[in-house]
Amino acid sequence: MKKPARHLITSALPYANGPLHIGHLAGVYIPSDIYTRYLKIKGEDVISICGSDEHGVPITLKARKEGITPQEVVDHYHELNKKSFEDFGIEFDIYSRTSNKIHHETASDFFSTLYKKGEFIEKTTEQYYDNEAQCFLADRYISGTCPHCSSDSAYGDQCESCGTSLNATDLISPRSMVSGTMPVMKETKHWFLPLDKYEPWLKQWILEDHKEWKTNVYGQCKSWLDQGLQPRAVSRDLDWGVPVPVEGAEGKVLYVWFDAPIGYISATRELTDEWELYWKDPDTRMIHFIGKDNIVFHCIVFPAMLKAEGSYILPDNVPANEFLNLENDKISTSRNWAVWLHEYLQDFPGDQDVLRYALCASAPETKDNDFTWKEFRNRNNNELVAILGNFVNRALILTNKYFDSQVPARAETNEYDREVLEIMALQKDKVAAALDNFRFREALKEAMNLARLGNKYLADTEPWIVIKTDEERVRTILNIALQITASLTIVLDPFLPFSVRKLREWLNIETLPWDMAGRDDLLSAGHKTDRPGMLFRKIEEEETDRQVKKLMETKEKNEAPVKESAPVKENISYDDFASLDIRTATITAAVRVPKTKKLMQLTLDTGIDTRTVVAGIAEHFDPEAIQGKQVSLIVNLQPRKIKGI
RNA sequence: GGCGAGAUAGCUCAGAUGGUUAGAGCGCAGGAUUCAUAAUCCUGAGGUCCCGGGUUCAAUUCCCGGUCUCGCUACCA
Numbered sequence: 140m141k142k143p144a145r146h147l148i149t150s151a152l153p154y155a156n157g158p159l160h161i162g163h164l165a166g167v168y169i170p171s172d173i174y175t176r177y178l179k180i181k182g183e184d185v186i187s188i189c190g191s192d193e194h195g196v197p198i199t200l201k202a203r204k205e206g207i208t209p210q211e212v213v214d215h216y217h218e219l220n221k222k223s224f225e226d227f228g229i230e231f232d233i234y235s236r237t238s239n240k241i242h243h244e245t246a247s248d249f250f251s252t253l254y255k256k257g258e259f260i261e262k263t264t265e266q267y268y269d270n271e272a273q274c275f276l277a278d279r280y281i282s283g284t285c286p287h288c289s290s291d292s293a294y295g296d297q298c299e300s301c302g303t304s305l306n307a308t309d310l311i312s313p314r315s316m317v318s319g320t321m322p323v324m325k326e327t328k329h330w331f332l333p334l335d336k337y338e339p340w341l342k343q344w345i346l347e348d349h350k351e352w353k354t355n356v357y358g359q360c361k362s363w364l365d366q367g368l369q370p371r372a373v374s375r376d377l378d379w380g381v382p383v384p385v386e387g388a389e390g391k392v393l394y395v396w397f398d399a400p401i402g403y404i405s406a407t408r409e410l411t412d413e414w415e416l417y418w419k420d421p422d423t424r425m426i427h428f429i430g431k432d433n434i435v436f437h438c439i440v441f442p443a444m445l446k447a448e449g450s451y452i453l454p455d456n457v458p459a460n461e462f463l464n465l466e467n468d469k470i471s472t473s474r475n476w477a478v479w480l481h482e483y484l485q486d487f488p489g490d491q492d493v494l495r496y497a498l499c500a501s502a503p504e505t506k507d508n509d510f511t512w513k514e515f516r517n518r519n520n521n522e523l524v525a526i527l528g529n530f531v532n533r534a535l536i537l538t539n540k541y542f543d544s545q546v547p548a549r550a551e552t553n554e555y556d557r558e559v560l561e562i563m564a565l566q567k568d569k570v571a572a573a574l575d576n577f578r579f580r581e582a583l584k585e586a587m588n589l590a591r592l593g594n595k596y597l598a599d600t601e602p603w604i605v606i607k608t609d610e611e612r613v614r615t616i617l618n619i620a621l622q623i624t625a626s627l628t629i630v631l632d633p634f635l636p637f638s639v640r641k642l643r644e645w646l647n648i649e650t651l652p653w654d655m656a657g658r659d660d661l662l663s664a665g666h667k668t669d670r671p672g673m674l675f676r677k678i679e680e681e682e683t684d685r686q687v688k689k690l691m692e693t694k695e696k697n698e699a700p701v702k703e704s705a706p707v708k709e710n711i712s713y714d715d716f717a718s719l720d721i722r723t724a725t726i727t728a729a730v731r732v733p734k735t736k737k738l739m740q741l742t743l744d745t746g747i748d749t750r751t752v753v754a755g756i757a758e759h760f761d762p763e764a765i766q767g768k769q770v771s772l773i774v775n776l777q778p779r780k781i782k783g784i
Numbered sequence: 785g786g787c788g789a790g791a792u793a794g795c796u797c798a799g800a801u802g803g804u805u806a807g808a809g810c811g812c813a814g815g816a817u818u819c820a821u822a823a824u825c826c827u828g829a830g831g832u833c834c835c836g837g838g839u840u841c842a843a844u845u846c847c848c849g850g851u852c853u854c855g856c857u858a859c860c861a
Contacts, residue, residue, distance in 0.1 A: 196859095196860075266859085277860090396860095461789080500809090506854080509796080514795075514796070530823095532820055537819055597819075597825090598817075604818095675821085677823095
């Protein structure tokens with residue numbers, strides 16, 4: 140493979156409607172940061188791009204709910220997240236945002252270019268329109284009764300109660316969540332990117348030319364390509380986003396997934412006048428770091444957009460990670476089940492590298508992984524403190540004790556010394572080989588093995604005993620131990636930037652380039668080192684227990700029945716009310732409905748008869764636990780069949 | 785429902801074009817050691833490789849069927 144002239148690293152743009160958590164870090168930003176730092180220390184030409192994704196419906200919903208403008212929402216989270224990245228040493232060359240002017244221009248121009256080339260098809264479809272608020276309603280803005288489970292709190296895109304994905308037109312008695320009124324169907328025009336047109340080319344490019352992509356990425360792409368691609372809408376009716384730059388397109392903006400990846404381009408433009416070198420020169424190697432939920436957009440939709448435009452390069456690889464769970468449960472922003480980065484730093488000030496280490500060591504590279512506080516503590520105490528911190532401390536303290544902190548000269552080496560030096564020299568290539576293949580867990584392990592080697596070397600050579608009889612021999616031993624320490628500052632640099640900085644200060648050296656790692660002459664005899672402090676502190680059980688307790692409290696809070704009250708339905712007449720026959724009934728039997736997640740079949744004794752009712756409660760109640768309980772029931776509701784019952 | 789990925793030691797994960805004793809780190813047990821933040825080093829115990837069938841001389845690996853977890857499912861972002 141030809142060596143690329145430069146690298147362009149992109150990291151998925153975090154959506155600016157919430158703070159960042161450990162899942163973001165482990166899945167995307169730690170790998171991308173390690174990779175970027177690695178390329179930089181190797182002396183490659185590389186830029187790392189990221190920014191806030193600030194458009195789309197959820198942000199407008201959040202703004203409406205909080206009674207502020209969408210701009211205020213994104214301003215808040217942009218600043219918060221930008222700071223979190225800085226605090227954790229995630230070094231982007233630029234952290235931009237999609238609500239700024241340069242992005243609007245870039246995205247608008249991109250659309251115009253495709254529009255002028257005739258790359259879009261226009262389609263007029265019928266969509267729900269809110270007459271009172273005078274706007275089209277995205278599916279998310281519509282609620283109604285689910286046609287499958289009869290839950291009355293289904294959204295236009297999905298029923299939260301039974302999990303079915305829906306079209307807004309499927310809903311029974313739809314209501315606008317903006318005004319509460321009943322929406323009407325109205326025609327609206329949208330632009331579509333005909334992905335089907337690029338299908339043959341995508342098949343060749345991915346399925347034939349990129350067999351080396353990770354199996355999850357390749358498999359997902361293959362599944363889409365095998366099913367056949369369809370034209371995909373690139374615009375929507377909304378007043379928040381990049382306006383569609385076409386006459387007569389008032390009230391329409393670019394669909395956020397058209398808009399967001401262009402954010403990578405606008406951020407690069409904002410960073411450098413040479414942006415076209417990074418985006419259009421075939422000698423540039425582009426890598427997208429993303430989570431698994433983003434695969435199709437980065438592997439199919441965005442490449443199709445770039446291809447349609449014509450002058451851009453395509454990604455060389457898209458190393459998508461799986462998801463990180465937390466204490467055996469899915470991370471969820473809405474359920475507050477997460478470790479938030481800004482909160483972590485309040486509770487563990489100065490311990491950024493510990494989290495970086497723990498998340499990299501158990502990154503969800505091939506399958507979903509679980510983060511536990513216990514593992515976090517163990518990783519810190521047994522690996523960072525005991526192996527790395529301890530070795531560095533031993534080497535420097537011994538030097539301080541025996542040779543007044545000066546690097547001793549190496550005399551004659553014996554066979555064992557040479558063996559150790561040889562392993563040390565090979566270690567950087569092992570780390571590099573893993574990093575080149577985006578295997579970050581393995582790379583970190585190999586880097587740590589260098590510290591393990593150091594501990595073993597000291598244990599085997601026992602300088603604290605030899606010093607009594609043979610000082611010359613100890614000089615050689617400590618020289619070698621210190622050379623290992625110096626190499627550690629190189630191979631660990633991408634992973635633990637904060638700690639490596641400290642270590643360099645104690646060794647009194649500058650940042651060394653990658654290729655020097657493993658050399659036996661990084662520190663010359665007589666070089667003065669500093670007395671070391673603590674590289675890592677021990678984390679006590681109380682500290683992590685407190686974190687677990689915090690999560691348990693969240694869980695309790697979530698389980699408490701403080702359900703948000705649904706919007707009040709339209710008033711009904713007294714006659715309607717009077718016609719409801721509500722009675723108290725006793726549950727005599729309850730069984731789960733097979734092949735459903737949420738449905739439970741109940742047998743009820745109403746006092747007047749015994750009847751069978753299906754309720755969407757199986758996620759929250761145990762069949763055994765609710766037997767004998769009393770419920771109220773409208774006994775004259777029209778009977779319906781659900782799942783054949 | 786359809787599709788994709790995963791399931792291997794107590795935990796977190798590697799791995800094998802099908803072939804003798806399936807690996808690592810952590811945890812656990814025993815020993816050595818004291819320079820070091822009781823940190824290190826050595827040794828050891830631990831596995832129905834998710835379940836059921838098939839192909840084969842041989843299956844944890846390939847094929848078929850199933851179970852569970854996660855993701856995608858085309859206007860969710």
